[in-house]
Structures are given as C-alpha cells and as structure tokens.
Amino acid sequence: MLAFCGQDKSSVDSNGRVKFSPRTCSDFKNRCNGEVVLHCLSEGALAVYPEEIYMQMRRAETRPAEKAGSSLVFRRNLRRFGSLSSSEKVSAQGRITIPSGIRKMLDLTPGEEIVVVGAEIGVEIWNAARWDDEIEKINSHAEEKGEREMKADLDYSEGSAGGRE
Amino acid sequence: MLAFCGQDKSSVDSNGRVKFSPRTCSDFKNRCNGEVVLHCLSEGALAVYPEEIYMQMRRAETRPAEKAGSSLVFRRNLRRFGSLSSSEKVSAQGRITIPSGIRKMLDLTPGEEIVVVGAEIGVEIWNAARWDDEIEKINSHAEEKGEREMKADLDYSEGSAGGRE
DNA sequence: GTATAATTTGGATTATTCTGGAACATATTG
C-alpha cells in the first residue's frame, strides 16, 4: 500500500495546529513512530518528513565543517536548513503544531484553509490557494512536456521510413 | 484472454464512486486481488493500475531523499506522483471511490457520464466528452504519422532506384 | 517567591460524511 500519497483538505486551528488524516497518521506511526522533521521549503510549503528521511537528505552534505570555513554558499545552505527545520512529534490526536515563526511565511496562520499533500517520502502542508497555483504549474509543465514528446514522435517517423524498431 | 481491454460506459454515483464491469472486476481480482493505485494523468484521465504495475513505474526513482534536498524539479516530481496517486481497493461490489480532490480536476463529479477504457497494463477512467476528444487526437496523430511514413517511402525510393532492402 | 493570567495542550462530544450492503429494477441469454 502506498504511503504518503493523496491530498487532504483541512485547516489550521486557532492554536496553529494541523490535524492529519487517519491515513497520514498511520503512515507516520509506521515509519518513524511519529518523530518528524518540519522543513520550510523555498517554494512556499511546509514539508513534514520522517526524521530518518530528513537525515538522509542532509547526509548528502559531507564534511560540513571543512566546507563552512571557505564557502559562503555552503554556510548559507547550512543556515537555511538549520533555521527552517525543527523536530516535532505527531500527537496522540494526530496533530502537529506549526512553529509560530514560519506561519506567516507560509500563510499557515490560524483559520487558513490548507491542503496536506503526499510527496512519497513525506507530506507537505500547503496554503490552499498556493497549492492551486502549484498544481497548475505542475500540470502545465507535464502537458507541455507531453506535447513536445508527441511532436518528436511525428518528426521521428519522417526521418526513418518504415517506422521505428 | 486479453486483460484490460475494451470500453465500458458508466457514470459516477452520488458519492463519487464508479462501478467496473464484471470483466474489469475479474481482471483486477486476478492480477492484484483488487489492490490498485489511482493516478491522475496530465492528459485528463484517471489511470487505475494494479499496485505492482505502479510500483514498477515508480521504482525508477532511486535515493529520493537525497535528491529532494537539492532539486526543485525532483521535488515537483515526487509531489506530482504523491499528490495525484492513491491506493484503493476494488470493493466487493466492484466499485472504487474517486478521491474528492481530483474529481473536479478530471470532470468526474457525481452524475457525469464516463468511459472506462482498457489500456493493457490497467484501465483509465475518462469523462465521456473528454474521451471523445482524446480518441480523435489519437486517430489524427496516427493518420498524420501514416501520411508521413508514406511520403518518406516515396522519397526513399527516389534516392535509391530499386527500392529498399 | 508567589499568585494570577494567558497560552498551550490534550481530550471528549457532537455532527457530518462516507462506506458497504441489500433490495429492487433492468437487461440479456438460452
């Protein structure tokens, strides 16, 4: 059975909390016993990853201390992941509290309509309006890519009489 | 005997559910005991694949966590497959529920006329009007390709008297 | 240092939606 998939509409409660669907809850329960990392993405959503997944993501950075001494780009990268990530635990009621510092940044303030989106390795929490923009971008990109593939298929047959294979 | 072939007209019930034909039901029963993955395609239909088929499709992605940390394209890909896919089980009555989040996106809202189309590795659920457009596109593409092939065949014989082979 | 207030957290209750199944109607085949 697929983990971390689908979309769930929800909202931020008056205390800045979000409740996950039962599906998502059990996915987190199974994978990491509810131990997650919240990470603020530059595209404007809050990623929620099992702790282990986040560790893998950061393990990609090797020898950070050495690089940090000489590279501003690298220091800013450490800073970005450090300041915009934090550990949380999904509560017994299946809720997490969004850190107040990043609520305004992501339009996830109390009362806002949100969408919890599966991303295979974890989920993402989007402001509903922002998600509409994002899915539109994703779809139009995929469409354009498809159109180009169809065009290439026609051009291909022109170049090789008898067709492919 | 061919699996996942042909077309069946049907409709979406008041609760957003679709009933498969007995043929399609037994195809899913045989292949995957009814465990399927629904995936929203960019061309505007809902693909229904046996879970194993979908897993093969996605196994192409290796080391997803590491790539996700540094690539927007990669994150959007995870997001696309994650948010637009979900596990379902064909019920004892041969029905599946279309996730509400993707109903509007695909014009598969309650009451809509639909067509369940065989696609060899699984089936696709199309809004009836959209399916008419799609089959038109498929046919005209094939026609155009045929025309170009015939033309290329002429050009070929021009260059080498005696024809090919 | 203590008491009060405010904020946060966890839980329980109520209302709504969803799911599965049964019953009935329709179509098809022998």
Added chain:
DNA sequence: CAATATGTTCCAGAATAATCCAAATTATAC
C-alpha cells in the same frame, strides 16, 4: 418466456471531521 446476470438506488452503520472545553504549563507582575 423464464432464468440468470448485471446495473441502480437507497439506507443503515461506521468512521471521520469539527468544535468545544478542561487541565496544565508557562510567563509575568507584584
């Protein structure tokens, strides 16, 4: 024409979502 298989509709039970409230912890002021 009858019998079987299929499609459709409707309803009851269950699961889920939303709201509200109480307890606890923290912060602040005196």
